Amino acid sequence: MHTLLASIRKEFLILIRDWAGLGLIFLMPVALVMVMSLIQDVTYKKLDETSLPILFLDKDQDELGIQVKQGLEQTGFFKVSTSVGGQPLDESTILKLVAKGDFQMGVVIIEGSTDAIRARGQYFVQQTLLGDDEDALPPENMDKARIVIYFDPAIKNSFKITVRTTLENFTSKIEAGILFRALSEEVAQYLPEPPAPVTDPGEGITYQEIYATNEHTEIVPNSVQHNVPAWTIFAMFFIIIPLTGNIIKERENGLATRLRIMPGNKLQALGAKIFIYMMVGLVQFSLMFMFGKFVLPYFGLPSLLLGPEKIALLLMALATALAATGYSVLVGSVASTHDQAAVFGTVSVIILAAIGGIWVPVFMMPDLMQKASIISPLNWSLSGFYDILLRGGGIREISDNLFLLLAFFILTLAAAIWASEKGVRR
Amino acid sequence: MTGNPVIETLNLVKIYARSEEPALNGISLIIPEGEIFGLLGPNGAGKTTTINILCGILRPTSGQVKVAGMELNGNLKEIKKVIGVVPQDIALYPTLTARENLCFIGSMYGLHGKLLQSRVNEYLTLFGLMEFANRTIKTYSGGMKRRINLIAGILNRPKILFLDEPTVGIDVQSRTVIIDYLKTLNAEGTTIVYTSHYMEEAEHLCTSIAIIDQGHIIIQGRPAEMIDSQPGYANLESIFLHLTGRTLRDH
Structure with a gap:
């Protein structure tokens, strides 16, 4: 010993x-x-615990542009700027600033995008009710709803995918809302009496995240x-x-x-x-x-x-x-x-x-x-x-x-x- | 012969792995109790191999070995208790103090408490190192390290002490202290087996000598008798050169 x-x-x-x-x-x-x-x-951390500065240009000036801007701000993940140094943005400035790496991304809502979504809704109703009637031809602007995202080339692909998925997630909701209202308005034209106003009772599918621990949930x-x-x-x-x-x-x-x-x-x-x-x-x-x-x-x-x-x-x-x-x-x-x-x-x-x-x-x-x-x-x-x-x-x-x-x-x-x-x- | 044999080897052979030439090729030795036995030879002659086998560090390829009257094979644990070894390397922990090194080594020999402390103090004083006892070994000079290395080999007061070139690379003062102490130790009854390249030192210190070369013992006897038996050679060094040649031995 x-x-x-x-x-x-x-x-x-x-x-x-x-x-x-x-x-x-x-x-x-x-x-x-x-x-x-x-x-x-x-x-x-959750997305809302950090905020990435991004540039935003709303050329649409309608429902889609307004709601996308609100949506981006509400995620908390982005700090949305519509001007730089007191000067309003245009697409070429956004391209320049993102290319320089001053901002990691810029979002541009293309002009007439909301109208294009509405036109799609109207066309669906007309197609359903009028069948092959010549009045049901697809409108020219129907495919013109577009959101352009400029990414800093140095940004990681995984981050790009995350941001794009986040954007797609809430823009699809906005698009659905615009389409739904356009459909309602279009259907109303074919009814003898105006329909009762439709309200959405909830958020549809919601996600609940639970960590699969044994007992100690703290x-x-x-x-x-x-x-x-x-x-x-x-x-x-x-x-x-x-x-x-x-x-x-x-x-x-x-x-x-x-x-x-x-x-x-x-x-x-x-x-x-x-x-x-x-x-x-x-x-x-x-x-x-x-x-x-x-x-x-x-x-x-x-x-x-x-x-x-x-x-x-x-x-x-x-x-x-x-x-x-x-x-x-x-x-x-x-x-x-x-x-x-x-x-x-x-x-x-x-x-x-x-x-x-x-x-x-x-x-x-x-x-x-x-x-x-x-x-x-x-x-x-x-x-x-x-x-x-x-x-x-x-x-x-x-x-x-x-x-x-x-x-x-x-x-x-x-x-x-x-x-x-x-x-x-x- | 001055006493009973304490070391006996018979036809000792050692062939290292991946080596064609045997390092030892039939070494037979009898070392009586109370001798200072010098094992001399050029580099690579087999001196360290012989010492390492006698201490139980190496196993011989063949041959018989008895140390302190016991067969080496099967009695190593008992043999280790009665031998002391001073290796050629300064086998001390450089970041420990001299006292810490010696206390650790003493503990391995079963010494502890006051006995250990008094034994360590006794040897530190004897070798003039008491005032440096609490300094780490890495701060010591070569001569001081050699002296601590020697103390580490004698702390257990061995019956047989093996020393592998204990005075290599040190100043005259340290060498004198070590040689004088070995003589005292021998006078007290310890058998000493010693290797060296210093022929003059061996001639004066050893009571008996064997010159070994290429794994063979080429001559064995008392230094004075050895010189007398080789007419025309005045000292051990000239006999050594005569027997082993002047060719450089680089290994």
């Missing part, structure tokens, strides 16, 4: 005197969580709920840099040989490293989660909600810390030099993080990458944390993830011991 405690004390002293390593394992993840949460915050997905666990896992696996450095330095300095000469159990020396770095992982987890809960709100971000399953969270953190330690010990045992371990360790963790869904959610990845994600221990950990933090799961729900992470720890550790014994080094 004395030998184990002495080894643990020694590892602890080495760790706390490695300032660069400490910065890497504690400061880097805090910076990552903050930056990534702030950047991604907007994508998790948890709402946001950038903090996603980023804090994701970057905590990433940071926990980044102990690969100091830990492989520790193992390789020990070998290069002849300390590994000294440890073999001394009577203490060799596994005890390894056990001390595992214990210290497992504790580092748990401290990282605690710090990052406290940072998410107490510090991020000061930067205008939501506070991290931990939910009631604290034991499950702790077990998930423990299993992740062990998996990260096992992997680092394996890389440290196989790599010949510090540079080799640092480069391979960093690149492999970044790749495992990328395919594991740390940067981009797995469901957004192509099929091949989604299949590949199941081999990443960072993915097992992340989905476990999401089960607890976003889906309201407990120990039962994360048992598979815990099993995979612990199995990974045991296998990597066994491989590391085998590699050290056999001197398998590149």
Whole structure:
């Protein structure tokens, strides 16, 4: 027991005197969580929580132009400008300003668009009532309803699609309203008595969004709920840099040989490293989660909600810390030099993080990458944390993830011991 | 022979993986208790390989080894308790202080509490390092590191001490302190097995010597007898050059 405690004390002293390593394992993840949460915050907010300045020109000056302008303003997503620098807009100015990137988009309602929609309504009624009668010929302006959207060429395609879908969504409602009124007016001409006024009793189909959590409905997905666990896992696996450095330095300095000469159990020396770095992982987890809960709100971000399953969270953190330690010990045992371990360790963790869904959610990845994600221990950990933090799961729900992470720890550790014994080094 | 054999090897052979030439090719040694035994040879002769096998760091390809009267195979745990090793590398944690390094190493030998502290203080004082005890090893000079490296090997008061070039690259003062201490330690009953490239140092320190080259022992005996047996050679260095040649040994 004395030998184990002495080894643990020694590892602890080495760790706390490695300032660069400490910065890497504690400061880097805090910076990552903050930056990534702030950047991604907007994508998790509702549309009405941000507003994009856009240019608007109503050449229609009728029902469609008026309602589109009102609709754009009411979404809250757009800050509509009809003039720039006190000067009214024209189409060529809009084109110029958007092309320069001063505005990301401009909307122009083409002249006569409302009339064109009305003409369509009238034509439908006439066609229905008069059949092949020559009076039912389609009017010339029927296809002239048009909305032109100018986009900044630098804008992302996904954003363009979102904006266009939003516009189409409410313009189709406006179009339906104009058509409906035109139809009513046209039908009235053919009735002996004017019909009673028609009122719309409701909004038709409405959408209700509910997050499919188990029980804990107070948890709402946001950038903090996603980023804090994701970057905590990433940071926990980044102990690969100091830990492989520790193992390789020990070998290069002849300390590994000294440890073999001394009577203490060799596994005890390894056990001390595992214990210290497992504790580092748990401290990282605690710090990052406290940072998410107490510090991020000061930067205008939501506070991290931990939910009631604290034991499950702790077990998930423990299993992740062990998996990260096992992997680092394996890389440290196989790599010949510090540079080799640092480069391979960093690149492999970044790749495992990328395919594991740390940067981009797995469901957004192509099929091949989604299949590949199941081999990443960072993915097992992340989905476990999401089960607890976003889906309201407990120990039962994360048992598979815990099993995979612990199995990974045991296998990597066994491989590391085998590699050290056999001197398998590149 | 001054005592019972504490180290015995018989036809010791070591062939490293991916190597065609054996590093040791039938080494047979008997080292009696109380000797200062010098294992000398050019670079790559097999000195460190022999020491590493005797300490249990390497397994021999074939041959028999007995250390402290015990077969190496199967008794390594017991053997480790009675031997001390001073490796050629400064095998110390550079970011720990001398005291922290020694306390850790002492703990590995089962020392703890007051006994550990008093043993560490005793050796730090003996080697003139007490006032630097709380400085990290990375701030030490080469000679200071060598002295701490030696202390690390003797903290457990071993019956047999292996030293692999313990005085390489240090100043005369540090070398003198180390050599004087080894003589004292030997006088107290510790058997010392030592490798060196310094022939003059070995000639004066060792009670018995073996010159090894290309995995074979080419001569073995007491230094004075060895010089007497080689007419025309006035000292160990000239005998060494005569037996091993002047060809450079780059490995």
